[in-house]
Amino acid sequence: MKGEPMELKLTVNGKPYELKVKARTLLVELLRNELKLTGTKVGCLDSACGACTVNIDGKAVRSCSILALQANGREVTTIEGVAQSDKLHPIQQAMIDHGAIECGFCTPGMVMSARALLAENPTPTREEVREAIQGNLCADEGYVKYIEAIEMAAERMRGGK
Amino acid sequence: MIADFEYFAPKTVEKALSLVSQYKEEAKIIAGGQSMLIIMKQGLLTPEYLIDIKGIAALDYIKYDEGKGLRIGALTIHRAIEKSPVIQKHFGVLSETERNLATTQTRNWGTIGGNLCHGDPAGDPAPVLIALKAKLKLASLGRERTIEVEEFSKDYLEVALEPDEMLIEIQVPIPPPHTGAAYEKLMVMKGDMGIVGAAVSITLSPGNGVCKDARIALSNCASIPLRAKEAEQVLVGKTINDSLLTKAGEVAAAETNPPVDVHGSAEYRREMVKVFVKRVARIALERAKVG
Numbered sequence: 001m002k003g004e005p006m007e008l009k010l011t012v013n014g015k016p017y018e019l020k021v022k023a024r025t026l027l028v029e030l031l032r033n034e035l036k037l038t039g040t041k042v043g044c045l046d047s048a049c050g051a052c053t054v055n056i057d058g059k060a061v062r063s064c065s066i067l068a069l070q071a072n073g074r075e076v077t078t079i080e081g082v083a084q085s086d087k088l089h090p091i092q093q094a095m096i097d098h099g100a101i102e103c104g105f106c107t108p109g110m111v112m113s114a115r116a117l118l119a120e121n122p123t124p125t126r127e128e129v130r131e132a133i134q135g136n137l138c139a140d141e142g143y144v145k146y147i148e149a150i151e152m153a154a155e156r157m158r159g160g161k
Numbered sequence: 162m163i164a165d166f167e168y169f170a171p172k173t174v175e176k177a178l179s180l181v182s183q184y185k186e187e188a189k190i191i192a193g194g195q196s197m198l199i200i201m202k203q204g205l206l207t208p209e210y211l212i213d214i215k216g217i218a219a220l221d222y223i224k225y226d227e228g229k230g231l232r233i234g235a236l237t238i239h240r241a242i243e244k245s246p247v248i249q250k251h252f253g254v255l256s257e258t259e260r261n262l263a264t265t266q267t268r269n270w271g272t273i274g275g276n277l278c279h280g281d282p283a284g285d286p287a288p289v290l291i292a293l294k295a296k297l298k299l300a301s302l303g304r305e306r307t308i309e310v311e312e313f314s315k316d317y318l319e320v321a322l323e324p325d326e327m328l329i330e331i332q333v334p335i336p337p338p339h340t341g342a343a344y345e346k347l348m349v350m351k352g353d354m355g356i357v358g359a360a361v362s363i364t365l366s367p368g369n370g371v372c373k374d375a376r377i378a379l380s381n382c383a384s385i386p387l388r389a390k391e392a393e394q395v396l397v398g399k400t401i402n403d404s405l406l407t408k409a410g411e412v413a414a415a416e417t418n419p420p421v422d423v424h425g426s427a428e429y430r431r432e433m434v435k436v437f438v439k440r441v442a443r444i445a446l447e448r449a450k451v452g
Contacts, residue, residue: 002209003165023168023211026198047199050266059240059269065198066270067191069168070215113265134352135264 013081028063039079050136053109060116079108094153102140185324192275235274288378314385341448382417410435
């Protein structure tokens with residue numbers, strides 16, 4: 001029936017959920033409004049800014065441009081799921097250490113794009129880092145620091161430090 | 162926001178086809194939804210029934226055969242085409258095109274079939290596939306047909322799918338020897354929709370280097386991906402040089418009926434068609450010489 005909530009099973013940040021959602025619900029709406037995971041930001045809600053980037057099965061995607069039901073059976077990771085207890089993810093730590101975060105609104109999306117990149121490619125070139133965050137707009141134009149921080153994180157994750 | 166609809170997520174082609182044959186015009190098929198959800202959010206598209214085919218694993222494949230050519234399942238994501246070693250080796254232009262198609266996030270979820278069925282004349286894959294003489298396999302319950310990509314677009318956001326049909330496969334033939342192809346588009350920012358774009362494929366006669374065949378297809382220059390047939394004829398049968406490429410660009414520009422928007426007037430787009438046809442044809446020519 002039109003508008004009737006439908007069953008959705010998915011994993012979010014390692015935790016399995018069985019939910020009922022309206023078919024028109026976007027993944028970002030599920031995450032923020034139902035699961036109260038508000039770390040994922042809504043910038044444009046129009047596939048333009050990348051602030052809503054999450055990882056599905058390890059890949060960076062825009063949660064504003066995917067129906068929640070399309071994540072059925074999949075593994076979603078949001079910014080809340082990247083740290084290990086109180087230890088920040090190396091990408092988060094590098095962004096802090098390098099002073100990459102300005103207003104911070106685009107940061108969760110940047111981290112999720114970078115996380116997907118480094119999982120797939122632990123030794124990215126600068127061009128590859130740039131491409132990975134090409135879809136993440138920063139209104140402060142703080143791209144250089146982000147790129148350098150992601151490179152720093154990559155180095156640390158490879159065991160440099 | 163998005164209006165309510167009834168949602169189905171068939172896991173097989175047969176199930177999907179039986180749903181579209183049941184609901185026809187009242188239903189829309191969604192794959193990755195990277196274009197469709199935008200217009201649904203804008204309220205421009207309000208289907209009663211949404212048939213989500215993204216989960217049909219059988220339509221996610223890239224197959225290459227030296228005789229049959231390249232076959233891409235309609236639900237293959239852009240990122241897979243971009244990264245496919247076999248596509249990079251044999252159809253490099255497709256991989257290059259994908260690199261500038263939107264963003265990594267979009268390419269990770271959006272599908273080649275969804276892109277083609279959306280029918281946006283600014284889309285990148287269609288002109289490239291037209292230049293490569295690709296075909297599409299369409300299916301409805303108990304019936305299949307193939308159609309040239311060139312014949313697929315009918316008007317702005319309108320394609321030649323019957324209400325009970327869906328796109329199954331993209332078929333790209335092996336180009337003849339000494340063929341080169343390229344695609345470039347004018348972007349404000351990498352990954353943008355092209356303000357204009359040009360795809361060119363050139364085949365040279367072995368030995369004398371005369372242009373045996375040429376295909377030129379343009380994005381965002383008309384209400385459909387536009388094949389510039391007159392411009393092709395400027396090149397065919399000739400030994401291509403710079404002034405001939407300039408001429409081809411001019412002829413192509415005259416064939417267009419470009420949209421007008423904040424990114425450019427019709428005059429500007431025509432000027433850019435001249436630039437891009439020449440630039441891209443030159444790349445295709447160089448590739449044909451070594452191909």
